[in-house]
Amino acid sequence: MEPERVDHHVFEIAEQGFTFVEDAIEPPLLDELRETIRKVARERATAPRNNPAEGFATHRNYNLLAKDDVFQRMPIHPNVLPIVERVLDPGCLLSGMTAIDIGPGERPQPLHPDDITSTVPRPHPPLMCVSMWALTDFTDENGATRFVPGSHKNDHAPDFNTQYETLPAEMKAGTVMIFDGALWHGGGSNSSDDDWRLGVNVQYCQGWMRTQQNHYLGVPRERLAGMPERLLELLGMNLYKGIMGHVDGQSPGAVLGETRASETAYSGERAQNSFTD
Numbered sequence: 001m002e003p004e005r006v007d008h009h010v011f012e013i014a015e016q017g018f019t020f021v022e023d024a025i026e027p028p029l030l031d032e033l034r035e036t037i038r039k040v041a042r043e044r045a046t047a048p049r050n051n052p053a054e055g056f057a058t059h060r061n062y063n064l065l066a067k068d069d070v071f072q073r074m075p076i077h078p079n080v081l082p083i084v085e086r087v088l089d090p091g092c093l094l095s096g097m098t099a100i101d102i103g104p105g106e107r108p109q110p111l112h113p114d115d116i117t118s119t120v121p122r123p124h125p126p127l128m129c130v131s132m133w134a135l136t137d138f139t140d141e142n143g144a145t146r147f148v149p150g151s152h153k154n155d156h157a158p159d160f161n162t163q164y165e166t167l168p169a170e171m172k173a174g175t176v177m178i179f180d181g182a183l184w185h186g187g188g189s190n191s192s193d194d195d196w197r198l199g200v201n202v203q204y205c206q207g208w209m210r211t212q213q214n215h216y217l218g219v220p221r222e223r224l225a226g227m228p229e230r231l232l233e234l235l236g237m238n239l240y241k242g243i244m245g246h247v248d249g250q251s252p253g254a255v256l257g258e259t260r261a262s263e264t265a266y267s268g269e270r271a272q273n274s275f276t277d
């Protein structure tokens with residue numbers, strides 16, 4: 001993505017908490033992602049998890065990198081990652097990837113910021129940056145994500161028992177909404193007869209934070225060998241600023257015998273800069 005477009009999206013996220021990247025996903029990738037997710041859901045007999053956060057008529061699949069190699073293309077996508085890297089920093093981590101297929105009859109998910117577990121006083125600089133990939137059209141009727149513009153600047157998180165005015169993130173399949181993890185949002189209700197709304201939440205966090213999904217245990221080692229180096233970094237296989245996340249002085253990548261994402265703590269330029277920044 002051209003630097004001017006990245007600037008524009010980063011500015012919108014800072015000002016209003018969200019931005020839409022239209023036509024972000026190439027149509028063949030869009031088709032493959034949609035088909036693969038629904039195949040995974042069929043094979044795993046995915047069923048609603050029956051709680052307000054995960055839904056009563058929604059099929060969710062987590063830990064997508066363990067399920068098919070096509071998902072490797074999402075966290076490093078050139079129309080998304082450059083924006084995320086500017087909102088956070090290039091040392092950011094993939095916090096999680098979740099396929100969310102909202103079925104007819106679903107009720108609204110409670111509004112929340114994705115950084116809800118953070119103890120940092122609000123408002124705060126972005127701790128998380130979230131991309132919501134529309135793999136089908138998102139409409140007001142079929143459960144488009146609902147959100148409160150500007151709410152990333154609030155000094156509190158929403159009260160689950162209060163009704164707030166929200167907007168639906170209506171978008172065409174192929175659009176990606178990117179937002180500050182402090183933005184109040186939630187899955188919408190699906191009042192359609194038979195229109196399933198499929199999105200994937202690809203969520204990133206600061207490199208020094210705990211990720212929502214645990215990739216070290218979740219992603220099988222045999223998949224790592226075939227992954228692009230940038231993805232290994234997003235999975236925390238190298239060290240944040242040359243220091244954080246080491247095992248006996250080595251990066252997780254080195255411990256796993258990878259030549260990539262392999263480094264020794266405190267030895268590299270990033271570690272030296274951490275002490276002089």
Ligand SMILES: O=C(O)CCC(=O)C(=O)O
Binds near residue numbers: 100185
């Ligand atoms: O499905 C959606 O539109 C939003 C889901 C969400 O915000 C979540 O599960 O944290």
